[in-house]
Amino acid sequence: MTRPPHLTACHECDLLLREIDLSAEKGTVACPRCDAELYRVGRNSLERSLALTCAALVLLVIATTFPIVGLNIQGHEIETTVFGAARQLWRDDMPGVAVLLLATTVLIPLIELCALGWLLLPLHLGYRPAGFSRVFRALQLAHPWAMVEVFILGVLVSLVKLSHLADVLPGPAIWCFGALMLVLSVLSSIVDYRELWQTWEATEA
Amino acid sequence: MRAITAAEQGFALCEVCGRLGKMAEHARCPRCNAPLHRRKPHSLERSWALLIAAYVLYLPANLLPIMETRSLFGVQRDTIMSGVAFLWNSGSWMLALIVFVASVAVPLLKLLSLTALLLAVQRRSQGEPLQHARLYRLLELVGRWSMLDVYVVAILVALVQAQSLATMAPGPGVLAFGAVVVLSMLATMAFDPRLLWDIKTNSKSEKERRERERTAPV
Numbered sequence: 001m002t003r004p005p006h007l008t009a010c011h012e013c014d015l016l017l018r019e020i021d022l023s024a025e026k027g028t029v030a031c032p033r034c035d036a037e038l039y040r041v042g043r044n045s046l047e048r049s050l051a052l053t054c055a056a057l058v059l060l061v062i063a064t065t066f067p068i069v070g071l072n073i074q075g076h077e078i079e080t081t082v083f084g085a086a087r088q089l090w091r092d093d094m095p096g097v098a099v100l101l102l103a104t105t106v107l108i109p110l111i112e113l114c115a116l117g118w119l120l121l122p123l124h125l126g127y128r129p130a131g132f133s134r135v136f137r138a139l140q141l142a143h144p145w146a147m148v149e150v151f152i153l154g155v156l157v158s159l160v161k162l163s164h165l166a167d168v169l170p171g172p173a174i175w176c177f178g179a180l181m182l183v184l185s186v187l188s189s190i191v192d193y194r195e196l197w198q199t200w201e202a203t204e205a
Numbered sequence: 206m207r208a209i210t211a212a213e214q215g216f217a218l219c220e221v222c223g224r225l226g227k228m229a230e231h232a233r234c235p236r237c238n239a240p241l242h243r244r245k246p247h248s249l250e251r252s253w254a255l256l257i258a259a260y261v262l263y264l265p266a267n268l269l270p271i272m273e274t275r276s277l278f279g280v281q282r283d284t285i286m287s288g289v290a291f292l293w294n295s296g297s298w299m300l301a302l303i304v305f306v307a308s309v310a311v312p313l314l315k316l317l318s319l320t321a322l323l324l325a326v327q328r329r330s331q332g333e334p335l336q337h338a339r340l341y342r343l344l345e346l347v348g349r350w351s352m353l354d355v356y357v358v359a360i361l362v363a364l365v366q367a368q369s370l371a372t373m374a375p376g377p378g379v380l381a382f383g384a385v386v387v388l389s390m391l392a393t394m395a396f397d398p399r400l401l402w403d404i405k406t407n408s409k410s411e412k413e414r415r416e417r418e419r420t421a422p423v
Contacts, residue, residue: 007216051348092362094379100383153303
């Protein structure tokens with residue numbers, strides 16, 4: 001036995017705590033000393049997380065392939081996608097910023113969603129996914145760097161700035177990014193890493 | 206009642222899967238095989254290094270132009286502050302406020318708060334750890350919003366190109382600014398909030414040890 005049963009610790013203040021079985025209730029359990037969220041209970045969230053992950057993947061694909069905004073300057077219409085914006089930054093000798101833009105709005109959300117799908121789908125079907133701990137680690141590392149919600153605000157600010165210059169045409173992708181933002185925030189509020197690991201432990205290898 | 210930490214009892218929480226494991230030299234998590242650490246390794250050193258780098262880049266990020274607009278009337282160079290001033294003057298004071306908070310106030314307050322937290326740990330200041338812990342949680346939450354201006358520049362630059370009367374190009378400031386945001390996020394991640402609570406735990410056990418020594422028969 002490597003640990004006494006039902007002991008855990010707070011990840012923010014290291015307080016040693018006894019785990020209580022609250023599976024009948026819903027809600028979050030907070031650390032009594034530092035008030036950090038320890039875990040969520042009674043959500044049974046894996047199935048809903050999987051559904052939201054699929055929805056988010058579809059939205060992400062549409063959001064990145066369609067134009068975000070367009071400009072109408074004296075009959076000329078100019079549109080741009082996320083990739084178009086990154087390409088322009090690259091041409092303007094800003095490869096670092098181009099990579100930062102692509103990574104935080106497309107690449108990292110994509111990695112995060114694929115990792116979640118990779119972990120959730122096999123567990124849902126009743127077998128252990130390959131490389132569970134490695135994929136989980138990738139998910140954990142990617143999560144803070146996905147900034148879709150900040151990007152939306154950036155698009156809005158640039159729309160206002162441009163509206164003095166020309167007619168601004170919001171493209172289809174901006175609605176998809178908006179929906180993606182909502183789905184991702186719901187997803188990150190219901191996905192339960194503790195339940196994920198417990199399900200993994202309970203599943204036959 | 207004295208709070209008992211996992212580290213005192215020889216346990217460590219796995220950083221990957223969150224399972225409590227018995228701590229030993231080169232111990233690994235029994236569930237996911239990740240290396241176990243009592244605290245994030247070299248947390249203070251790494252956090253300081255990233256923080257100082259962010260401070261250094263904070264100046265060019267705010268002083269250098271983040272965008273250059275070339276038009277028939279010449280070249281106009283915009284810094285972060287002049288972008289805020291433009292929004293304010295054009296009547297969008299709500300957006301001006303958002304951009305000011307996200308791009309000017311938050312990055313600076315973030316750097317200063319993290320410095321305060323690091324100093325609190327190093328000087329073992331007997332402050333209220335709960336306040337510090339809340340501040341740390343806030344830092345983790347707001348740091349990402351500073352990326353706002355980078356996105357604004359990216360979209361403006363892509364849209365206002367050759368076909369129109371003016372051309373916008375990114376300025377060197379935007380690279381420095383993006384670097385400040387990334388570095389300060391990394392510095393916050395490198396910091397271990399458990400160190401804030403260790404001050405109290407350690408000083409208490411130190412006091413107890415000293416009292417025991419004083420009362421122990423020679």
